[in-house]
Amino acid sequence: ERSSSTMSLTNEADAYFAENPAPPSLATAKKQLDDFISTHVAQNRRVVLITSGGTTVPLERNTVRFLDNFSAGTRGACSAEYFLKAGYAVVFLHRQWSLLPFARHYTHSRNFFLGHMSETADGGIEIEDDYAKTLLPILRAYKKTQKEGTLLMIPFTTVSEYLHLLREAAMSMRPVGANGVFYLAAAVSDFFVPSSEMSEHKIQSGDADSMATPVTGAPRGKTLNLHLSPTPKFLHHLISTWAPTPALVVSFKLETDPGILLAKAKQALRRYGHRLVIGNLLKTRSWEVVFVENGQGGKEEDERWKEDWIRLEGGEKGKGEIEALIIPEVVRRHEGMMKEVAGSNGNGVNDD
């Protein structure tokens, strides 16, 4: 029996998907996802769905302006490489043009790639030795994923596209069961402009405040007022409905105020009932994160909070990438969960 608050959450989600149309890319994405998942389920390979980058909230239907969430995609793109290295197949649901696994090493670099290339005698192009040395492991790892078909990349831009694709991807993951991980690193818009209330055309800075929408143009020299509605809490729907029940769901919590980080992480675990939140602060996220887990789950008096800080040796000036520490820790917890599931099923555990 679902409580009335759960029913209203469900209605809220259903209404959202009805009112905000699916992206044109959805049918193709579904096909790609189903093919990808069935290939890896047949090989008993673990699969992780990684979300990465910020979602946008368009202010006009013919979009000239939009609200965006700060996220280069570093966490997601970097983590993808380490999950692949750990033998997982990766579905990389990312903000279009944000950082991609492998490509991130040269697309968003101040070190201009073309500056390291030169023309050969026979009209070809070679990459200079020193640069090639650093690129080689990346090229090899990329080629391996291509050979094994272990990387599927799906782009989104708006929050609406993201939610439709996330739902589709999560449902496609059902056959993966306990072999599945959801690693939700994307920065998702908390607020949006409903499709039906969006301005058709570019809001004019000189317009009088006469448009019957929540996004009103402003008389020249006056303020622009935006009134945005809260996005449905998709994490609830992912965990309760879309995703396979035994999968490990890892959500991220980014805060700017250190004083509230742990409280917000625990709040999320209480609210959504999943196992693990990775908390981080805007300013230190490249070298420290905290794993927050509720060991017991269930009632508040039974809570056994575990908070494990992972930090790069050397802190801010540390060498290497913190994802090299994060992913093995996530994998360890995933294996723990898989053992629990197998134990309760009376099965042995398949180790890949």
Add this chain to the structure above:
Amino acid sequence: ERSSSTMSLTNEADAYFAENPAPPSLATAKKQLDDFISTHVAQNRRVVLITSGGTTVPLERNTVRFLDNFSAGTRGACSAEYFLKAGYAVVFLHRQWSLLPFARHYTHSRNFFLGHMSETADGGIEIEDDYAKTLLPILRAYKKTQKEGTLLMIPFTTVSEYLHLLREAAMSMRPVGANGVFYLAAAVSDFFVPSSEMSEHKIQSGDADSMATPVTGAPRGKTLNLHLSPTPKFLHHLISTWAPTPALVVSFKLETDPGILLAKAKQALRRYGHRLVIGNLLKTRSWEVVFVENGQGGKEEDERWKEDWIRLEGGEKGKGEIEALIIPEVVRRHEGMMKEVAGSNGNGVNDD
């Protein structure tokens, strides 16, 4: 004698720069600009300042969310290549991580660059022949700019950084005089949140409406309200004060509604007193633009509007880039202006 409305515009700009601090990068940018400009003035080379990409309006000081303007940087990055080809030195003031000249051919491509590379027998990396053939002209053009020092790239992110850097760049262009062009393709925020009124930390979707700022958090489930102030009209200051008087200033006007494009272009020319607006529509901008010029200038009854549409042959499905048509036309008009200036100075014209 300045009118009171001009005085208030000036005060508005001064106030803006006083209240919105310069980016840390400003001093370095000034040095780079001065060196770059003096080199090319000494060679009597024409210089174009191209602005490209969208500016952001942060909603928090520790920025988690921001308002952005849709602009991949295609127009600016592509135009830069054609200006370089035409012999201009280019200052490329661009949104960080948006498209760059030359690099644009592989950074934002669905055609994964790594997929066209392979390891050589001696542990190096080569680029496969077919792909190398297409990249070769780009590599050559890039190497030429490096050799001649004709490309200076300066990044910005926020509208505040952009305006500080634009002012610095425009003032640094003064020695260029009539040899200078301003090609303002960036999508600049019309509205912003004043620094003093910005939220310090990430706005919480669960916050009560109690913050004394124009950006108020919302109680869980309620709306988020944003109240933004109009940005000062920087184009006025660029033309009247910052830039060298005889330079050609080209501004862009992007609209989504075809019915108002020409009116808006003319309005801009009347308002700012420059020579040329390039108008385009969101949906057709990759294959058609309109050059709008006021042949006479001055009083409304003397206006002689010229509207010249430039279209790619084949329209939307046309081959090639429309910038290959736009830039020669801009250069032609620049040369016309240079002749006018030289004529009124009693000098001959230096053709480069």
